[in-house]
Amino acid sequence: MSVDRNWSNKLPVSDAIGSRALRRRKVVALFGGYALMGVTALGIMAQPAEPVRIAVGLIFIAVTLASLWGWVSLLGRTAINAPNISADAFDERQLARRNEAFSRTQPALGFSIAACALYALAAWVMPQLRAPGLMVYLLYGLLILSATLPTAYLAWTEADPEPRDDA
Amino acid sequence: MAKTLQNSTSQSESRIYNRIAVLRAERGLTRAALAEALGVNYQTVGYLERGEYNPSLELAFRIAEYFGLPLDAVFARTPFTPMSAALYGREER
Numbered sequence: 001m002s003v004d005r006n007w008s009n010k011l012p013v014s015d016a017i018g019s020r021a022l023r024r025r026k027v028v029a030l031f032g033g034y035a036l037m038g039v040t041a042l043g044i045m046a047q048p049a050e051p052v053r054i055a056v057g058l059i060f061i062a063v064t065l066a067s068l069w070g071w072v073s074l075l076g077r078t079a080i081n082a083p084n085i086s087a088d089a090f091d092e093r094q095l096a097r098r099n100e101a102f103s104r105t106q107p108a109l110g111f112s113i114a115a116c117a118l119y120a121l122a123a124w125v126m127p128q129l130r131a132p133g134l135m136v137y138l139l140y141g142l143l144i145l146s147a148t149l150p151t152a153y154l155a156w157t158e159a160d161p162e163p164r165d166d167a
Numbered sequence: 168m169a170k171t172l173q174n175s176t177s178q179s180e181s182r183i184y185n186r187i188a189v190l191r192a193e194r195g196l197t198r199a200a201l202a203e204a205l206g207v208n209y210q211t212v213g214y215l216e217r218g219e220y221n222p223s224l225e226l227a228f229r230i231a232e233y234f235g236l237p238l239d240a241v242f243a244r245t246p247f248t249p250m251s252a253a254l255y256g257r258e259e260r
Contacts, residue, residue, distance in 0.1 A: 090208075091206070091207040091208045091211050092207070092211075092222070092223050092226060093207070093208070093211045093214060093220050094208060094211070096220075161210060162198075162209075162210055162213050164198075164199050164209055165197045165198050165199055165209075
């Protein structure tokens with residue numbers, strides 16, 4: 001028997017396309033983690049008692065890691081139900097879906113960038129508004145939005161990948 | 168409300184029916200094999216068969232040429248008559 005006849009059709013784990021439920025969990029981890037990062041950072045800055053601060057600090061680390069996990073895993077092949085993220089390998093339906101995801105999410109991203117730019121401008125004019133921590137938080141938010149918003153859209157609108165029928 | 172109605176109307180009007188599933192089954196092809204022959208992702212064949220995706224004209228011609236049939240034998244703007252009705256004049260139960 002030749003090697004190719006025994007070769008599994010199954011994609012390697014690193015190439016596996018997540019189910020819609022898994023992709024949604026990643027989106028929730030990413031944006032939920034991001035929101036909780038802000039809340040816990042505020043909790044730390046309120047300077048509570050030492051044990052509370054340690055607990056809140058640990059929660060902050062945990063939600064940051066959850067958010068990073070969601071971000072990193074959403075950057076990859078889960079984006080469009082394709083085992084390859086190169087647009088050259090997409091067929092016309094996949095390209096259409098990707099374009100739809102980008103065009104549908106572009107207004108939200110544009111609004112977020114405009115809001116952050118307005119805040120940056122206001123902080124530049126009025127020094128009392130300057131908060132380096134908030135700026136870092138907003139910058140991180142813009143980064144995750146720009147990198148994952150189309151993927152998040154697809155996680156809610158693209159069906160589960162069908163199993164291949166060529167076993 | 169009016170906009171929603173207009174959207175749903177235009178969506179139903181833009182539906183293209185096809186016989187890809189029947190033709191594929193006749194030839195004993197898997198979706199993956201047909202997808203490979205057409206140069207598309209195997210999931211796209213499923214979307215086409217379920218009518219969830221309307222192919223481009225170029226892909227529609229490629230599909231018709233692959234099955235060796237005229238375009239209107241594979242795609243139509245109205246639902247196809249079931250094979251049993253077409254062959255024996257019986258309506259689907």
